Amino acid sequence: xxxxxxxxxxxxxxxxxxxxxxxxxxxxxxxxxxxxxxxxxxxxxxxxxxxxxxxxxxxxxxxxxxxxxxxxxxxxxxxxxxxxxxxxxxxxxxxxxxxxxxxxxxxxxxxxxx
Amino acid sequence: xxxxxxxxxxxxxxxxxxxxxxxxxxxxxxxxxxxxxxxxxxxxxxxxxxxxxxxxxxxxxxxxxxxxxxxxxxxxxxxxxxxxxxxxxxxxxxxxxxxxxxxxxxxxxxxxxxxxxxxxx
Numbered sequence: 001x002x003x004x005x006x007x008x009x010x011x012x013x014x015x016x017x018x019x020x021x022x023x024x025x026x027x028x029x030x031x032x033x034x035x036x037x038x039x040x041x042x043x044x045x046x047x048x049x050x051x052x053x054x055x056x057x058x059x060x061x062x063x064x065x066x067x068x069x070x071x072x073x074x075x076x077x078x079x080x081x082x083x084x085x086x087x088x089x090x091x092x093x094x095x096x097x098x099x100x101x102x103x104x105x106x107x108x109x110x111x112x113x114x
Numbered sequence: 115x116x117x118x119x120x121x122x123x124x125x126x127x128x129x130x131x132x133x134x135x136x137x138x139x140x141x142x143x144x145x146x147x148x149x150x151x152x153x154x155x156x157x158x159x160x161x162x163x164x165x166x167x168x169x170x171x172x173x174x175x176x177x178x179x180x181x182x183x184x185x186x187x188x189x190x191x192x193x194x195x196x197x198x199x200x201x202x203x204x205x206x207x208x209x210x211x212x213x214x215x216x217x218x219x220x221x222x223x224x225x226x227x228x229x230x231x232x233x234x235x
Contacts, residue, residue: 040221042222049227050161050222050225052221055219059220093161097216101163101166101178102178103163103221104163105160105161106160107160108160108161
């Protein structure tokens with residue numbers, strides 16, 4: 001199985017400041033035939049199911065604010081929140097969906113206010 | 115708008131069979147572009163994919179190795195829903211269980227509301 005490792009486990013950021021979360025996969029999730037990275041980011045607020053933010057490593061879902069951005073390729077990926085807002089306090093997960101299941105998740109990064 | 119509505123008990127005793135149902139609105143369990151999954155979440159294991167059912171000219175199922183001997187996921191086309199059965203539960207099966215739609219183009223784009231399942235004697 002592909003192992004997804006996020007860093008850091010928790011992060012405290014001031015309102016309006018940038019937050020950066022990293023995700024590393026144990027093998028490449030880049031499919032060479034279409035040059036797409038099979039990597040998604042999710043946001044989970046307290047008591048809620050996860051919500052899909054970004055697919056293909058960098059494509060924001062409809063309705064997701066543009067302060068959220070994803071980058072990276074192959075095995076190393078980053079989720080950036082350019083200016084932290086109150087409603088962004090949550091746990092963030094990456095997930096690889098390359099090939100057949102299991103489509104494994106990272107352990108999560110808890111984002112809090114400083 | 116696609117919605118998934120879960121139902122089923124939340125408190126169980128060891129050795130019992132966990133049964134949960136996920137009713138689909140806005141899409142079809144027979145869709146050729148989606149798979150229908152069960153995922154659970156616990157502090158010890160994080161988000162753990164359990165299995166899926168999907169239709170591509172015929173029905174297919176895939177299960178996680180960790181539960182393969184105890185799990186069954188079945189579609190019900192007459193009610194447009196799918197179900198999870200997990201046999202011989204133990205306290206290690208205590209978790210929040212989610213049903214979810216997965217599409218290979220984007221990932222898990224629709225989640226049920228979650229069911230907290232506690233296994234305790």
